[in-house]
Amino acid sequence: MRTKRILAAGAVLVAAGLVFTGCSGDTSGGDTGTKVLTVGMPNGPQQENQNPLATGSASLSLGYAFAVYESLMQVNEIDPTAPPTPWLAESVEWNEDSTQAIITARDGVKWSDGTEFTADDIAFSIELRKDNPELNIDFPDQYGDITVDGNQVSVDFTTGQYVNQVKLLKLLIVPKHIWENEDAVNFANKEMIGTGPFKLKTFTPQAVTLEPNADYWGEKPKVAQLRYDAFNDNAGLTTALTTGEAQWGWTFIPDYEETFIAKNPEHYHQVAGGGFGVDVLYLNNETKPFNDVAFRTALNMVIDHADITETAGYGVWPEITSVTGMPQPSGDAFISDAYSGQEMEVDVEGARQVLTDAGYTWDGDALVDPSGEKVSFKLTNPSGWTDYLDALAIIAEGAAELGAEATVDAIVQDTWFNDTIPFGNFQASLHWTDGGSTPWNMYSNIMDGASYVPLGETANWNFGRYKNDDVTAALATYKAATSDEERQAALDLVQQHYVEDVPGIVIWSRPAVAQYSTVNYTGFPTAEDPYANPQPTGPQAALILSKLVPTE
DSSP states (O other): OOOOOOOOTTOOOOOTTOOOGGGSSOOSOOOOOOSEEEEEESSOOOOSOOOTTSTTOHHHHHSTHHHHSOBSEEOOTTSTTSOOEESSEEEEEEOTTSSEEEEEEOSSOBOTTSOBOOHHHHHHHHHHHHHOGGGOSSSTTOEEEEEEETTEEEEEESSOOGGGHHHHHTOBOOOHHHHTTSOTTTOOOSSOOOSSSEEEEEEOSSEEEEEEOTTOSSSOOOOSEEEEEEOSSHHHHHHHHHHTSOOEEOOOOTTHHHHTGGGSTTTEEEEEEOSSOEEEEEEOTTSTTTTSHHHHHHHHHHOOHHHIIIIISTTSSOBOOBTTOOOTTTTGGGSOGGGTTOBOOOOHHHHHHHHHHTTOEEETTEEEOTTSOBOEEEEEEETTOHHHHHHHHHHHHHHHHHTOEEEEEEEOHHHIIIIIHHHTOOSEEEEEOOOOSSTHHHHHHHHOGGGOOOTTSOOSSOTTOOOOHHHHHHHHHHHHOSSHHHHHHHHHHHHHHHHHHOSEEEEEEOOEEEEEEOSSEEOOOOSSOOOSOOOSSSTHHHHHHHHOEEOO
16 A cells, blocks of 8 residues: 655654764675665756855756765754754854854864864854855854864854754865865865865766765765766756655656656655745845835735645645745744734735735736836746746736736746846746745845845845845844743844735745655655655755665
C-alpha cells in the first residue's frame, strides 16, 4: 500500500537523538557507491559563476555551492528551536542581548588544496560581507568589530540579533588565502577551493559534476559522484524525477502522489515541513497602481486564497487564512490579539467601495484611477514556474472583478533573478521569504526599511520598496528585545501596518519541499526522521550527503 510522504506544514517536529557521525568516531567511511547522484533544479542554463556568496550565481542557483563550501553550524529548519549541530565551528556563544557572538573554529579541517582552515578564514568571510553590501543579505549595516584571538572569532553587531542568530550559523565560509586578493562581488571562483565533502570536477551551462573530497574532515562521502543538472522549467525537472534521470531536487509537482510517487512507490518520495516561510506577491509601492494603498487594499480583498491553494498549489502549499498573513499553526502564538480569529475572505463589493471612497471611477467595466488613467498592471514571474504562474492567473481574475486589467508576464529566469527582482523592474511578482524560528524574517523581508533601496539599486529584501519608519523601528525593537512582552508589542504594530498598509500580499505558506529517489542512495530526511530541511540547495546539503549510503 502506498503511503503519503509529505509532512503537515507547521507540525512540531523533533529529530530525537540526532547525532552527526562525522563529528566524532571513525571517519574512514565505508563502502563508496559507484552510481551518480543527480540533483536537478528548474532554473535553466547557467553562466560559469561559482561564487558561493553572490546571489544568482550558478553554484547557489543549482545548489552545488553547499557541497563544496560549509557553514559554521547545522540548523534544522524543520524544527528551528532544536539545538544546532557544530560544523566548521565547534561552538557559537551569544551574549545576553545578542550583540556579540564568540565563534570557536573547529580543529583538524583543511581546504581542498591542503591549506589549513583557521579562525582567520571565518573572520575574513564575515568581513567580506561587512565590506561588500552586495554580499551582506543577512546583516545589512549591522556588523561591528570582528576580531580573532587564537581559534576564536568575536563578532560584534550594532543591534541585537535575537531573531538572526541562525543566519550567522548558516553563513558559508570561504578561504582567505584564495579570496583576499580577489574582488569578492565579481569573483567567478572557477576552481572552488572549499572544506566540503565534494570538489568541483567539470562545469557546463547545463550540468555540473562534483567528485568526493578524499581529504574531507568529516564523514567521508559514500556517493561516488554528484551531478547537478539544470532543467528549463518545473515540467522538465518533474519528467527527470519521474524517469529517474534526476534523483534529488525540489520543484512544484501538481498531484505529486499520482504524477511522481506512483511511478515507483517503493523508492520515490516527497517530504516537506513547516515553519514561517511564505510566498508573497511583492507589490511595487513606488509605481502605479501599487503606490496607492487603496488599490493595494482592494486587490487584497479580491484574491481567492483558497482557490489559489487548491487550483494552483494542488494543496502542496498550505492556505493562508489569517489577515496577518501568518502561517498557521506555526504563527498562532504570535498573532496580535487585535486580529485573533480574523480570516481573509473574498469581498468584491467591499473592495469596490474602498476604491470609490478613494476617488476611483469606472468607464464601463474598466477601472479608472483618480488621475483619469485606466488601471492596468503586469504580474511577472519566470516561465516554467507553473505554481506561481497559475497563482498569478487567479490573482488576475480577481483584479478583473475590480475592472483592472492584469496580465501575466512569464519571463526568462535569469532575467527575473538578476534584473527584475533586485532592481524593482516589476509591478507585482511572487517571491518567497526566509523562514526562521519567529515571524520576524517574514515581515522583515516584506516591510523592513532597513532593507530599503531606491528603484534601480540592488535590493536584497523589501523588493516592493515599502517605507514606514514606525515599522522599521518596531522590527528593530523585536530583533533587539530581551523579553517576550517587548517583542510581542513590536510585532503587534508590524501586523497592524501589514493589515492596514498592504505593502505586499502573502499568498500561501511555503514549507520546505523536496523530492528524492532511493534507487541508488538512501539516508535522506523522511517524515519519520526529519533531521534537516530536505532540499539540496542549502547548508544542510553537507549534512544530508554525510548520511547517504548506497542502496542495498
